[in-house]
Amino acid sequence: MAVQSEDAPAVQGKAAGVTAVLATTGAVGACVLCCTLPVAFPAAALALLGGGVAFLGIAHKAMTLAGLVAVLAAWGWVWRQSRRTGRRPARATLRLMGLATALLMLALAWPLVEGPLLALIR
Numbered sequence: 001m002a003v004q005s006e007d008a009p010a011v012q013g014k015a016a017g018v019t020a021v022l023a024t025t026g027a028v029g030a031c032v033l034c035c036t037l038p039v040a041f042p043a044a045a046l047a048l049l050g051g052g053v054a055f056l057g058i059a060h061k062a063m064t065l066a067g068l069v070a071v072l073a074a075w076g077w078v079w080r081q082s083r084r085t086g087r088r089p090a091r092a093t094l095r096l097m098g099l100a101t102a103l104l105m106l107a108l109a110w111p112l113v114e115g116p117l118l119a120l121i122r
Helices: 008-085 091-121
Strands: none
Touching (some): 008 091
16 A cells, blocks of 8 residues: 655645646747747848948948058068069069059948949949
């Protein structure tokens, strides 16, 4: 014969409560995954994308300044190596440095170029 203690109904009630909480949590999780997430995710993604684009607009000035410093330092390095060795830089070096300088000039002129280019697209 099994012996039951006086705490048996309390333990069974506690187990039923835990089971109810777990079932409710599972139902809420299923509802979030099935119903809420597909509706909320696109809105959250668009908000994050807008913030990322806004950051790029702010970062343009800093990145252009960093590019200016890098291109000027690279031209200085090429000039220094040329003076040290007494030889002309290789054609490939001059072409790549010319391309880097042209792209830097485009970045510096971008605020003036952006408006007409967007007008062509529209």
